[in-house]
Amino acid sequence: MPDHGHESGTCTRAEIPVHLSETVGHDATHCIVLVHAVRSSRTMWKGQTRRLRRRGYTVIAPDLPGHGRRRDEPFTLEGALATIEDAVSACEEPPLLVGLSLGGFLALHWAGTHPGRLAGVVAADCTIVPGPALARIYGLWISMKDWIPGDSDARVARAFARRHSEKAARRYYGGGRAHGVVRGVVRTIGSLDLLADVAAIDVPLTFINGAQDPFRRHEALFVEAARDARLVILDDAGHLANLSRPKRFTKVLRRAAGERADGHRAHPALSTHSP
Numbered sequence: 001m002p003d004h005g006h007e008s009g010t011c012t013r014a015e016i017p018v019h020l021s022e023t024v025g026h027d028a029t030h031c032i033v034l035v036h037a038v039r040s041s042r043t044m045w046k047g048q049t050r051r052l053r054r055r056g057y058t059v060i061a062p063d064l065p066g067h068g069r070r071r072d073e074p075f076t077l078e079g080a081l082a083t084i085e086d087a088v089s090a091c092e093e094p095p096l097l098v099g100l101s102l103g104g105f106l107a108l109h110w111a112g113t114h115p116g117r118l119a120g121v122v123a124a125d126c127t128i129v130p131g132p133a134l135a136r137i138y139g140l141w142i143s144m145k146d147w148i149p150g151d152s153d154a155r156v157a158r159a160f161a162r163r164h165s166e167k168a169a170r171r172y173y174g175g176g177r178a179h180g181v182v183r184g185v186v187r188t189i190g191s192l193d194l195l196a197d198v199a200a201i202d203v204p205l206t207f208i209n210g211a212q213d214p215f216r217r218h219e220a221l222f223v224e225a226a227r228d229a230r231l232v233i234l235d236d237a238g239h240l241a242n243l244s245r246p247k248r249f250t251k252v253l254r255r256a257a258g259e260r261a262d263g264h265r266a267h268p269a270l271s272t273h274s275p
């Protein structure tokens with residue numbers, strides 16, 4: 001998909017518009033941790049990983065339990081949080097923690113319960129308060145797709161490609177399509193108090209939503225709950241904004257990591273010119 005169009009202006013908690021190119025985090029970092037969505041794997045971040053590493057960032061994109069190279073493991077909240085802990089601990093400095101959808105929920109929860117560990121947080125396509133009932137409905141919808149005759153991994157990938165693109169399908173399912181994780185994911189998401197987690201986050205927080213993402217339902221509540229938050233809407237993007245608008249999405253990550261519009265890092269000690 002061509003990456004044209006524009007982001008909306010970001011919004012602070014006071015709803016004052018700020019141009020994205022003028023916005024940087026409080027602390028710059030050269031390390032970024034990326035947490036993927038349900039049934040996908042680290043491969044969904046290929047577009048961001050390539051662009052960020054080209055600019056000198058250290059990027060860590062782990063597979064969650066039950067996904068990718070870890071599909072033989074059960075998905076649990078404890079295992080998912082341990083995965084984030086290991087990734088953050090592997091960084092030489094406090095990183096920018098990024099998550100999308102399931103990864104966004106997990107990133108918000110981890111950040112809210114681990115103060116002093118991060119430079120910033122980016123939560124994409126996850127501004128909905130699920131609650132147990134909504135989480136169960138979502139889980140039932142996913143599970144019913146598995147009961148449909150002929151709903152093979154190949155058919156799902158083809159349908160995904162029709163909605164997005166062949167490249168997006170290869171990236172989203174590049175590590176394989178995770179099975180047997182829905183029940184654990186639903187139980188996990190339904191148990192989280194995400195607004196309390198957001199309120200506890202002690203670093204700048206950026207929310208990214210695709211303009212057509214149904215998970216935008218409670219985005220105002222998330223922004224209001226945060227101490228220091230910005231909201232970026234990507235036009236012509238749906239629920240998987242990093243695949244719909246890969247270049248724009250990566251640009252937001254660079255700003256959240258503290259990079260200025262001229263390609264320099266905001267912190268003098270980490271200042272490097274982009275290639």
